[in-house]
Amino acid sequence: EIVLTQSPGTLSLSPGERATLSCRASQSVSSSYLAWYQQKLGQAPRLLIYGASSRATGIPDRFSGSGSGTDFTLTISRLEPEDFAVYYCQQYGISWWTFGQGTKVEIK
Amino acid sequence: EVQLVESGGGLVQPGGSLRLSCVASGFTFSNYGMSWVRQAPGKGLEWISYIGSSSSAIFYSDSVKGRFTISRDNAKNSLYLQMNSLRDEDTAVYYCAKYYSGSGSFDYWGQGTLVTVSS
Numbered sequence: 001e002i003v004l005t006q007s008p009g010t011l012s013l014s015p016g017e018r019a020t021l022s023c024r025a026s027q028s029v030s031s032s033y034l035a036w037y038q039q040k041l042g043q044a045p046r047l048l049i050y051g052a053s054s055r056a057t058g059i060p061d062r063f064s065g066s067g068s069g070t071d072f073t074l075t076i077s078r079l080e081p082e083d084f085a086v087y088y089c090q091q092y093g094i095s096w097w098t099f100g101q102g103t104k105v106e107i108k
Numbered sequence: 109e110v111q112l113v114e115s116g117g118g119l120v121q122p123g124g125s126l127r128l129s130c131v132a133s134g135f136t137f138s139n140y141g142m143s144w145v146r147q148a149p150g151k152g153l154e155w156i157s158y159i160g161s162s163s164s165a166i167f168y169s170d171s172v173k174g175r176f177t178i179s180r181d182n183a184k185n186s187l188y189l190q191m192n193s194l195r196d197e198d199t200a201v202y203y204c205a206k207y208y209s210g211s212g213s214f215d216y217w218g219q220g221t222l223v224t225v226s227s
Contacts, residue, residue, distance in 0.1 A: 033212030037153075044203055044217035045145075045153060051211060088153055092212025095167045097143070097155035 002027050004089050004100035012108040019076040021103045023089035028069050033092035036065055036074045039102075040085045048087075049074060079105070110134040110216045112204050117221030124194050124225070130187040130204030130218055138182035141165070141207035143214060144189050146200035146223075154200075157189065158207070172198075194225045 003026040013019055023034070036049040047056040049065035052072055062077040076083055084107050089100040116128040130142070143158045157178040158167045166178060177190040187204050201222050205214035 030212075035211070035213035039153075044219055045214075046217070047208070047213055047215045050208060050213040050215075054211075056215060090153075090155075090213065095158075096169065097158070097212070099153040099155065102152045 001096070002029060002091055002093055002098055004091060004098055006087075006089060006100035006103045008103060009101075010104045010106060012106050013079055014108045015079050015081055017079050019074075019079055019083070019105055021074040021076075021087055021089075021105075023067075023072040023074070023100050025070045025072075025091060029072075029091045031068050034065075034067070034072050035090045035092075036063075037088045037090065038083075038085050039088065045088065076105075110206065112206065112216060112218035114202065114204050114218045114221040117202065117223045119224045119226065120194055121227050122195060122225055125190070125192045126194065126223060128189040128191065128202055128204075128221060128223070132185045132187065132204075132206070135206070135216075137180075137185040138162075140209060142180065142187045143205045143207060144178060144187075145203045145205055145214070145217075146198075147203070147220075148197070148200040151200075159187070191223070194223075196225050199223060199225045 005024045007022045031052040034052040037045040039045045053065045086102045111133045114130045141160045156169045156172045159178045175193045179188045201220040203220045204218045206216040208215035
């Protein structure tokens with residue numbers, strides 16, 4: 001089973017700053033099957049990025065994904081007040097899915 | 109507009125059973141795979157089960173294999189999760205999620221239903 005490790009656990013930033021979130025896999029992951037989600041308190045997760053770098057429908061272009069192999073990154077170019085949330089990476093392994101433990105982006 | 113509405117959660121004793129339902133609307137349900145994903149209080153997301161559009165493909169995580177059964181009724185646009193032999197560690201919010209075909213990801217999620225396993 002592939003384990004996804006996200007870092008940092010918490011990121012303290014101010015609105016307007018750039019956020020860089022990391023997701024590292026224990027084995028190589030197909031870029032086609034690496035996704036990122038945003039979850040706000042009390043809400044369901046929302047798909048942001050699929051295929052490592054493709055934005056989901058309605059996602060602003062300040063969100064971008066990159067990476068390959070075992071190292072993937074979610075970047076938020078300029079944080080808006082509504083972007084403070086928990087972010088999860090997720091991979092698909094043909095018959096199973098795994099999530100990272102999450103990175104919380106909080107207001108500094 | 110895609111909507112997924114879960115129901116059936118509640119308080120159950122350890123060893124007990126519960127059946128969750130998820131009613132879908134706003135898309136052709138019979139064309140898409142579906143999954144259940146859960147989240148224990150204050151914890152991260154855990155995928156637990158997937159069912160293909162025609163129920164021909166069914167997968168479970170090791171944590172629920174042999175205890176939980178996923179099923180669907182395409183005529184009723186409904187997804188189900190039969191949960192047996194429930195344990196304390198099954199306490200979580202259970203989300204149904206629509207599989208984004210070919211992407212390995214889930215593009216729509218319900219609001220979740222809380223299952224509490226406690227004596």
